[in-house]
Each structure stands twice: as structure tokens, then as C-alpha cells.
Amino acid sequence: MSRRRIRETPNVLGALGGLVWVVVTIVPVYYLVLTSLRRQQDYFVENPLLPPADPTLDAYRLVLENDFLRYLGNSLVITVASVVVILTVSLMASYYLVRAGTPLSRGTLRLVLLGLAIPVQATIIPVYYLIVRLGLYDTLVALILPAVAFAIPISVLIIVNFVRDIPAELFESMHADGAGHGRVLVALVLPLSRPALLTVGIYQALQVWNGFLFPLILTQSSSVRVLPLSLWTYQGQFAVNVPAVLAAVTLSALPVLAAFIVGRRQLVSGLTAGFGK
Amino acid sequence: MTIVRRSGAARMRRTGPPFWLALPALVLFGCFALLPLVGVAVLSFMEWDGLGTPRWAGTEIWLDTVTDPATRAALWRTVVFVVVSYLFQAPVALLLGVFTAGRQRYRAVFAVLYFLPLLFSSAAIGITFRSLLDPNFGLSRAFSPGTLTTNWLGDPDLALYAVIFVVGWCFVPFHALLYQAGVRQIPASLYEAATLDGAGRWQQLRHVTLPQLRYTIVTSSTLMLVGSLTCFDVVFVLTAGGPGEATRILPLDMYLTGFRSYQMGPASVIAVILVVIGLTLSLFLSRVSGAGRMQSQQAGAA
Structure with missing residues (x-):
């Protein structure tokens, strides 16, 4: 019963910290997958965190x-x-x-x-x-x-x-x-x-x-x-x-x-x- | 018939399984793990270029290698690498472990995402971060020019810390899993008692979770420290020891001395130093944990 009371007060600090590590974990993987779908020449000009304007599987081929x-x-x-x-x-x-x-x-x-x-x-x-x-x-x-x-x-x-x-x-x-x-x-x-x-x-x-x-x-x-x-x-x-x-x-x-x-x-x-x- | 069979069974029970069952494992382990361990000590007294026949050189190689300022610099760099890596990885892994041990829905989702780095080999992670940290085309391009163009891996003052971050990114998820499993084994009754005593979240972490986790902490710490000490793959792919010698920690120093400069003798000396430090660390930590073993891990849990 008392455990339930603890559960009900949300752990904001913990959630925020957890979210920070989610971002730290995800960004490199997101960057990895996104970049692999870019054209070679686009890689040099496009924003690395935005989806490629012209996605392609050329790199995979x-x-x-x-x-x-x-x-x-x-x-x-x-x-x-x-x-x-x-x-x-x-x-x-x-x-x-x-x-x-x-x-x-x-x-x-x-x-x-x-x-x-x-x-x-x-x-x-x-x-x-x-x-x-x-x-x-x-x-x-x-x-x-x-x-x-x-x-x-x-x-x-x-x-x-x-x-x-x-x-x-x-x-x-x-x-x-x-x-x-x-x-x-x-x-x-x-x-x-x-x-x-x-x-x-x-x-x-x-x-x-x-x-x-x-x-x-x-x-x-x-x-x-x-x-x-x-x-x-x-x-x-x-x-x-x-x-x-x-x-x-x-x-x-x-x-x-x-x-x-x-x-x-x-x-x-x-x-x-x-x-x- | 039955009598013969019985006596056969009785003899088998008395003798137990034959030794040859262990032989394949012993031969493989002996030839390719134990023998190399002895071999590295022997080779550290020999001159060898990796191609010809090793030649006995006595203690000279040891003296030369140990007094070489480059070796000492690599040793000091390794100490910094291991200590800073530990100070980064241990708290993050512990907190993430405690965090993901909670049964909330969103934490389960986060836990799946935390697992992502474990899908990649060290080589894969090294290559990804090399591209990500590129000052011209990496993450820096995501922001307006000039805001984040730090050359993380190219600046001798920053490279070691950039590498420490990437190595942490690799290893934190594994240790978080260890801590998650550890926390989930703590009896709920302890938290109930603590709550009745009016302990808040922080006090529960300090007085219940941490003491209960002491064996997990020792295991994880041993793996972290020895893992950092012998860390090779990520660093090699990220910087290959550079720029200059800024990230040339002992395992890199050993590889580059042996397989790039073809000086297997000095490289073996460095390897022996690695073995000695590694064994000392493991032994010391198992002593520390062994001392408290008489106390029950679940003492006070009803």
C-alpha cells in the first residue's frame, strides 16, 4: 500500500535523466541510418540530422x-x-x-x-x-x-x-x-x-x-x-x-x-x- | 546377466567419468590460451621482428622498454583513460540500471532503446563515431556554421576524452543490464520497510539499493576496469592511437609496436605489463568483495 503511494509521485528527475541518455543513444544510430540513405554528393551539403531530400539505396547496392x-x-x-x-x-x-x-x-x-x-x-x-x-x-x-x-x-x-x-x-x-x-x-x-x-x-x-x-x-x-x-x-x-x-x-x-x-x-x-x- | 550388469554399474560409479572427456577442452585451452600466456613472458626476453626466428636477448629489452619515455607516457595515458572511463561509466550504468529496473511502461520502452549500442560491433561503433565527430561533415553541419566545429578526434587535448565518451557509449548498456538484474533481485520487503520508516527516494537508493547491490558493483567494476585497460577495437578504429600519440594507450602501444614497427620483444613487455596490472586489479577487487562475503547478502530481508 505504501509502495503504491511512492509510485504515484512521478520521478521527474529520473525520467529527465533517462531521456537524456535516450537522446545520447539514439542520435548516433539515427545519424548512421539516415546517412546510409543519402546520395554521396548530398552527404557534403545536406543537414546530417534531417532526412535526405532524395533517399536512395545506392550505398547499399x-x-x-x-x-x-x-x-x-x-x-x-x-x-x-x-x-x-x-x-x-x-x-x-x-x-x-x-x-x-x-x-x-x-x-x-x-x-x-x-x-x-x-x-x-x-x-x-x-x-x-x-x-x-x-x-x-x-x-x-x-x-x-x-x-x-x-x-x-x-x-x-x-x-x-x-x-x-x-x-x-x-x-x-x-x-x-x-x-x-x-x-x-x-x-x-x-x-x-x-x-x-x-x-x-x-x-x-x-x-x-x-x-x-x-x-x-x-x-x-x-x-x-x-x-x-x-x-x-x-x-x-x-x-x-x-x-x-x-x-x-x-x-x-x-x-x-x-x-x-x-x-x-x-x-x-x-x-x-x-x-x- | 544381472549380476554382471550390476557390477559394471558399480564400477562406473566408483570410477566416475573418464578424464579423456575433458581432454579436448584442455588441449585447446592449453595450446591457445595458457601457452600464449607463458609465451608472452618468454618473448618479452627475446628479439623478434615477427618474421624470422626469435633470438634470446635477456633483460635488455625489459630495461629499454620500461625506461622508454614513450612507454611511460602510454602507461600514464592508460591510467587516465581507465580512471576517467570508470568515473563516467559506473555512475551512468548504475543509475540506468536502477532506472530500468522500475516497472513503469515508459521505462521498458527506454530500456529497449538503451540496448541499441549492443547491436553493433566495436568496429561498427568506431566507424560511425569517426564520421559523426568529423568537424566538417559530421554532426557539426547540423548547426549553423561555426557553432560546433570542434575537431574532437583531431585535437590532441580532446581526443582522449572523445574516445572515452565513445567507449562509454559502447559499454554502458551492458553494465546497465547487470545493474538492472541486480536491482530486480532486491526483496521488495526492504523497500516496504524503508518506506514505513519514512525514507524518501534518495534515501532508499543510498541505504537500500546501493548496499544490496555491492556484489553487482564489484563484478561490474572489475569488468569495467579490466575492460578499459585492455580496450583496443574502438580506439584503434577511431584514432589508431593518434593524433600524434594522444590516444596511444597500452593495448594500442602494444599492437603498434609489435605489428607496425615489428618489434615483438618490446611489444611483449607491454603485454606482460598489461597482464600484471589486469591480474592485480581482478585479485584486489575479488579480495575486497571476498571480505564481506561472510555477511549475508540478504541480511535483514524477511
Whole structure:
């Protein structure tokens, strides 16, 4: 009852502050979309915050004619491949780490969790060295391997916390029925840890999808270029054709926007992953 | 038959899942995360141009890099970058989190809009702001000539702060989500009690919300500080460290030294410095939060 009274006095200051950040958030996005619809020559004369007098999709056509779909495909390939590998190896490891209960498994878990504190950026030089030595420089595999490696600690942490909550009786009854470890993993652990796998999958997909630094140092050909890196190279390639550069930026956000519209709740919980607790 | 099966099951329970299940994860993690961490320390004692074979050089590289005024300048710049970023991001994210945790309709709409930056990669955001902040053709054209022609990214005195703003624009929404989730976990009974005691909105924030959020604050602060310390993508795309060296913070310094000047040794030294500062920050903050862990987070909630 008393709560209702508080609710009824509107929080004007809060609403105003909230509105200020709405403006701060919206203006760059509004500018981005609007500019991408301008003619190149109009960009230099029109007011950037007013809708284009003569809107056009020329910029988008130019971007699509310049291999955008190939870069999109590369990004999709490394994202899907990384996520599949991350989920598979992390789930297998988590089953072992939770159910083995040996000094070895406890030590292994501690070692893996140590990885949570490794700043990825600081390891680019040895990663570059390794990838070159393995003959993988300038391939998509070069982007998948480090992405998977650095994803393992947080993925294992989240999945382990989930598998731990599966009642021991379920494991015991499956074993009593003669099921081997592979069968327990597929028929019991996999279905029961689906929410954790979804969270980890979304979180890591976004990490890989948005990754810029590893593609920058581990690839150079346009045949293996991924989306974030392509935006940067478009900027050099299109130079003064700003509408085209910004059309590429707009297009690059569409897949995530689609994901946001389809599964907003899952995306948000995936984003904050293990940190939300 | 049944006897055999039983003894098989019993043995399986005793032994538990086999170690090889963890092997793929361990090999990948070991080769491409753990080994590079060790590798960067080793490479910091070696001379390498990125192409040939690394050659042992001893402590010389460390001495040269650490005493180099450019490294010290980059370190100081990084301190400013991290501290100012934190002072900007933390209050805004906290307030937005508290704000969007409210159940009012308009706040739900605002929350969707706040999410917008999360749809873009850092590279995308860097490119957008580069164009937006252009003194000739960017936002400045929206106003009559001469009113807002500040060259945000081109002025050595302003560039670092312009970059801090853009980085904040990227990261605030994520931390606001963390705080929103944190606030929504606070038991309503605490606010009811506070209201009965006559606490106003500000006092509730100060005496109920903030103390209840202390774990979220520690988590978010750790991620913010370490995130700013290792921030590369946005800054690289926005300014590539320039103008001059005005935004050349440590991660940029590391990349440019290694992959543009082909001095992998000094670049590795900078990387090790980053790792040490990062680990110290994380450890310090987890200590701080660990100290209060004995106290129940929900103490007083009935």
C-alpha cells in the first residue's frame, strides 16, 4: 500500500535523466541510418540530422557489389563453428569435472578457471607466432582456435554450475540401467543443461561475431575477411563515400537486430552470461 | 546377466567419468590460451621482428622498454583513460540500471532503446563515431556554421576524452543490464520497510539499493576496469592511437609496436605489463568483495 503511494509521485528527475541518455543513444544510430540513405554528393551539403531530400539505396547496392555477402558468410562460418566446438568440448569437460570428484578433476577445474583472468589482448603476439608456425595464418581455422580457447573458462564455469544441480540419483539410476558415460552425457546431461548451453552459445556467438583483434592480426586476404574487419577496410576503400561505409555498418548490425527481435529475453540473458548473478 | 550388469554399474560409479572427456577442452585451452600466456613472458626476453626466428636477448629489452619515455607516457595515458572511463561509466550504468529496473511502461520502452549500442560491433561503433565527430561533415553541419566545429578526434587535448565518451557509449548498456538484474533481485520487503520508516527516494537508493547491490558493483567494476585497460577495437578504429600519440594507450602501444614497427620483444613487455596490472586489479577487487562475503547478502530481508 505504501509502495503504491511512492509510485504515484512521478520521478521527474529520473525520467529527465533517462531521456537524456535516450537522446545520447539514439542520435548516433539515427545519424548512421539516415546517412546510409543519402546520395554521396548530398552527404557534403545536406543537414546530417534531417532526412535526405532524395533517399536512395545506392550505398547499399555498392556495398553488396563489393563482397559484403562473402564477409558475412565468413563471419557466419567462424561463429557457428566456434560455438559448436565450444559447446561440445565444454559440455564434455563439465560432465567430467562435476561427476569425477577426484583430486585430478578438482585441480583441472581450478586450472581452467584461472583462465578467466587472462586478458585476451595481451596474448596476441604468441598466438600470432603459434598460428604462423602451424601454417594456419590467413585461414578461417586461425580465427576459430583462439576464439574457442579463450571461451572455454567462462563456458565451463557456467555449464559446471548447471550440471552440478542435476540430482545424483538421476546419474545413478542411469548407470544402474547399464548406460555408459557417453549415453549419460547425451541422454541426461545434454538435455538438462540446455538453458546453460543457450546462454553460453549466445554469449560466445556475439563475442566471435564482433571480434576484431584476432582477424586483424591473423588474416590479411579478402577471401577470409570477416565482417567487423571488412567495415574497417571498407572505410579505407570507399574513403570519401561515407554513405557507403555507413551502409556497410548498418547492414552488419542487421543479423544481431534480427536475433534481438526473435529472442530478446534469451539474448539479454546470454549477453550478461555468468556475470548477472 | 544381472549380476554382471550390476557390477559394471558399480564400477562406473566408483570410477566416475573418464578424464579423456575433458581432454579436448584442455588441449585447446592449453595450446591457445595458457601457452600464449607463458609465451608472452618468454618473448618479452627475446628479439623478434615477427618474421624470422626469435633470438634470446635477456633483460635488455625489459630495461629499454620500461625506461622508454614513450612507454611511460602510454602507461600514464592508460591510467587516465581507465580512471576517467570508470568515473563516467559506473555512475551512468548504475543509475540506468536502477532506472530500468522500475516497472513503469515508459521505462521498458527506454530500456529497449538503451540496448541499441549492443547491436553493433566495436568496429561498427568506431566507424560511425569517426564520421559523426568529423568537424566538417559530421554532426557539426547540423548547426549553423561555426557553432560546433570542434575537431574532437583531431585535437590532441580532446581526443582522449572523445574516445572515452565513445567507449562509454559502447559499454554502458551492458553494465546497465547487470545493474538492472541486480536491482530486480532486491526483496521488495526492504523497500516496504524503508518506506514505513519514512525514507524518501534518495534515501532508499543510498541505504537500500546501493548496499544490496555491492556484489553487482564489484563484478561490474572489475569488468569495467579490466575492460578499459585492455580496450583496443574502438580506439584503434577511431584514432589508431593518434593524433600524434594522444590516444596511444597500452593495448594500442602494444599492437603498434609489435605489428607496425615489428618489434615483438618490446611489444611483449607491454603485454606482460598489461597482464600484471589486469591480474592485480581482478585479485584486489575479488579480495575486497571476498571480505564481506561472510555477511549475508540478504541480511535483514524477511
